[in-house]
Amino acid sequence: EAGVAQSPRYKIIEKRQSVAFWCNPISGHATLYWYQQILGQGPKLLIQFQNNGVVDDSQLPKDRFSAERLKGVDSTLKIQPAKLEDSAVYLCASSKNRGNTGELFFGEGSRLTVL
Amino acid sequence: GIQVEQSPPDLILQEGANSTLRCNFSDSVNNLQWFHQNPWGQLINLFYIPSGTKQNGRLSATTVATERYSLLYISSSQTTDSGVYFCAVPFTGGFKTIFGAGTRLFVKA
Numbered sequence: 129e130a131g132v133a134q135s136p137r138y139k140i141i142e143k144r145q146s147v148a149f150w151c152n153p154i155s156g157h158a159t160l161y162w163y164q165q166i167l168g169q170g171p172k173l174l175i176q177f178q179n180n181g182v183v184d185d186s187q188l189p190k191d192r193f194s195a196e197r198l199k200g201v202d203s204t205l206k207i208q209p210a211k212l213e214d215s216a217v218y219l220c221a222s223s224k225n226r227g228n229t230g231e232l233f234f235g236e237g238s239r240l241t242v243l
Numbered sequence: 244g245i246q247v248e249q250s251p252p253d254l255i256l257q258e259g260a261n262s263t264l265r266c267n268f269s270d271s272v273n274n275l276q277w278f279h280q281n282p283w284g285q286l287i288n289l290f291y292i293p294s295g296t297k298q299n300g301r302l303s304a305t306t307v308a309t310e311r312y313s314l315l316y317i318s319s320s321q322t323t324d325s326g327v328y329f330c331a332v333p334f335t336g337g338f339k340t341i342f343g344a345g346t347r348l349f350v351k352a
Contacts, residue, residue, distance in 0.1 A: 161340070170329055170342035171286075184339055217284055229273045232331065232340065234286040 129154065132235035134220050140241045146208035149238045153201070153222030159183075159230065160197055162205050163219040165237070171219055177203065178226050207240075215242045245270055247332050249343035256320050256350045264315040264346045266330035273333045275306050277315050280327040280345070289315070289328075320350045 133152040141147050153160050159178050163171035174193065176184040179200040188195070192211070197203040207214055217237040223230030246269040256262055266275070274293035278286045290297050290304040292313065297304050301320075306313040317324055327347050333340040 163342075165284075170344050171331075172342070173339055176339070186339075219286065221286075229333065231274075231288065231291040232276060233288065234278075237284050239284070 132220055132222055132233055134218075134235035134238050136238055137236065138239050138241075140243065141210055142243050143212055144209040146206065147210060147240060148207075149205045149218050149220075149240075151203045151205070151220030151235060153203070153220070154224075154233055157222035157224050157233075158200075158226050159223045160203050161221040161223075161232065162195055162203070163221065165217045165219055167216070174205070174218075210240075210242045212242050215240055245334055245339075245341060247330065247341050247343040249328075249330060249346050251346060252344065253347045254349070256348065258320060258322060258350055258352050260320050260350075261316070261318045262320060262348070264317070264328050264348075266313045266315070266332070266343055268311050268313075268330075268332045268334075270311075270334050272308060272311075275308075275313050276331045277304055277313070278329045278331060279324075280329060282326060286329070317348075320348075322350045322352050324348060325350050 162174045165171040174188045175195045177197040180197045195205045217239045219237045221232045221234045248267045250265045277289040292304050292306045294308045301318045303316045327345040329345045331342045
């Protein structure tokens with residue numbers, strides 16, 4: 129069974145530029161998560177989708193971050209314009225169950241450096 | 244508010260030693276996961292353990308949900324065990340899964 133796929137693995141941009149990350153969850157998984165992990169900290173949930181609907185985006189900085197999950201499968205996370213403090217690893221995870229009752233599986237992450 | 248606390252924050256072991264990592268949480272939970280984040284940043288699933296005890300080789304985990312804690316045991320540690328260990332806790336009554344700050348483990352050869 130293929131795992132969670134993410135791209136790109138690494139991205140370097142200058143502040144005020146834009147960037148997009150892509151995630152393909154494990155086939156059949158209903159719930160998809162985007163987490164932000166700043167160096168030295170634990171992952172922080174940005175947004176959670178159940179199928180193609182948002183169930184939690186309370187910690188997503190909506191003035192600059194956006195995310196969508198078209199057709200309930202792939203998802204993209206966009207940052208525009210980027211700030212220095214957005215430098216982090218962006219982790220995508222998926223789980224089979226709805227809500228927060230299922231086991232999470234993570235991709236390898238997308239490491240963003242904002243200069 | 245909802246809290247997940249891990250201890251110790253940092254741990255240095257000699258190869259072959261045993262260790263216990265702890266995760267305390269502040270409210271009722273649906274389940275609990277332990278992850279190992281390797282030096283390349285990949286989060287590796289170790290245990291999915293809402294309650295009871297599970298074992299996988301040199302690692303085992305115990306969750307006592309009624310007392311709001313979980314323990315991860317590492318026996319006969321190896322240098323490849325180095326990295327950061329996270330517990331992740333999805334709280335009942337909400338959708339959010341919250342991570343602890345992690346325990347950073349270094350195993351010396």
